[in-house]
Amino acid sequence: xxxxxxxxxxxxxxxxxxxxxxxxxxxxxxxxxxxxxxxxxxxxxxxxxxxxxxxxxxxxxxxxxxxxxxxxxxxxxxxxxxxxxxxxxxxxxxxxxxxxxxxxxxxxxxxxxxxxxxxxxxxxxxxxxxxxxxxxxxxxxxxxxxxxxxxxxxxxxxxxxxxxxxxxxxxxxxxxxxxxxxxxxxxxxxxxxxxxxxxxxxxxxxxxxxxxxxxxxxxxxxx
Numbered sequence: 001x002x003x004x005x006x007x008x009x010x011x012x013x014x015x016x017x018x019x020x021x022x023x024x025x026x027x028x029x030x031x032x033x034x035x036x037x038x039x040x041x042x043x044x045x046x047x048x049x050x051x052x053x054x055x056x057x058x059x060x061x062x063x064x065x066x067x068x069x070x071x072x073x074x075x076x077x078x079x080x081x082x083x084x085x086x087x088x089x090x091x092x093x094x095x096x097x098x099x100x101x102x103x104x105x106x107x108x109x110x111x112x113x114x115x116x117x118x119x120x121x122x123x124x125x126x127x128x129x130x131x132x133x134x135x136x137x138x139x140x141x142x143x144x145x146x147x148x149x150x151x152x153x154x155x156x157x158x159x160x161x162x163x164x165x166x167x168x169x170x171x172x173x174x175x176x177x178x179x180x181x182x183x184x185x186x187x188x189x190x191x192x193x194x195x196x197x198x199x200x201x202x203x204x205x206x207x208x209x210x211x212x213x214x215x216x217x218x219x220x221x222x223x
Contacts (some may be wrong), residue, residue, distance in 0.1 A: 133157025
């Protein structure tokens with residue numbers, strides 16, 4: 001090990017100082033994932049939320065609006081045939097896993113460049129490029145995994161009667177969509193939401209009263 005270290009140039013040793021710890025962390029993450037310890041926080045969150053909020057209510061709920069008191073058909077949960085849209089998760093680049101991958105791959109690529117006698121500038125540029133490619137690749141893989149996990153079989157009508165927490169502010173009067181988090185079919189989900197009343201800020205606890213297309217209709221819990 002010392003012989004290998006001494007064979008590196010000063011820049012190569014800098015790359016090694018980045019690559020070795022990052023590689024060790026990546027291996028630990030992989031081992032934890034293999035044995036099911038990764039994502040424990042999400043599991044705990046699911047269990048707690050399910051204990052608090054998993055109340056099944058089998059009823060038809062119509063939301064009255066407008067002068068004639070008739071509710072649009074798509075605001076009712078009576079049909080029981082609404083399916084959740086696959087969430088469109090953006091690329092979360094700067095995660096712990098992504099940053100670790102950036103330094104691990106970038107560091108090792110930099111070491112290889114210095115061993116090939118590339119100039120310092122070329123070595124740094126190639127290492128940074130390799131790190132960014134890794135960052136984007138890991139973000140894309142995590143997005144695909146999340147979409148696969150939540151695709152296709154969530155029934156939004158099962159959420160009627162449940163409580164949820166506002167994640168993105170839900171504008172007043174159904175003018176635009178926000179997002180809420182809740183446990184639905186034993187999953188912790190992020191789903192679009194609208195409200196017919198006042199605006200619901202982030203962190204508000206609300207009740208799901210109906211479904212409109214691929215969004216939940218929610219209202220504030222009366223205090």
